[in-house]
Amino acid sequence: MSKIVLTVTLLVVSNIFMTLAWYGHLKFKQMDWFHNLGLVSVIFISWGIAFFEYCFQVPANRIGFKENGGPFNLWQLKVMQEVITLTVFTIFTIVFFKEESFRINHLIGFVFLILAVYFIFKK
Numbered sequence: 001m002s003k004i005v006l007t008v009t010l011l012v013v014s015n016i017f018m019t020l021a022w023y024g025h026l027k028f029k030q031m032d033w034f035h036n037l038g039l040v041s042v043i044f045i046s047w048g049i050a051f052f053e054y055c056f057q058v059p060a061n062r063i064g065f066k067e068n069g070g071p072f073n074l075w076q077l078k079v080m081q082e083v084i085t086l087t088v089f090t091i092f093t094i095v096f097f098k099e100e101s102f103r104i105n106h107l108i109g110f111v112f113l114i115l116a117v118y119f120i121f122k123k
Helices: 003-028 037-066 076-094 104-121
Strands: none
Touching: 003 037, 003 076, 076 104
């Protein structure tokens, strides 16, 4: 597997865990065992989930970083990370938070982010 594919795959998996840790608890409250937990408990559960985010995020950045033999500079890694984050977040929101709508202004914002990726990767 190429370092490009490996880096992107690890970033996607990392972002799945990140989105679950950061926003999943908002949906978990509907579960009987979860809905009586206090804020501190929810924070610790989210930290536990976020641990797995870091297990994928750190290797993705190390493998993908140009100075470690990877194909990307720091700017490219960061902007790529942000686009992946918003893509995973959008899918998560559409699937699990059906009451939240995806509107045209969101789409326009994403187009600008894709343009940011284009300009960051332009030599």
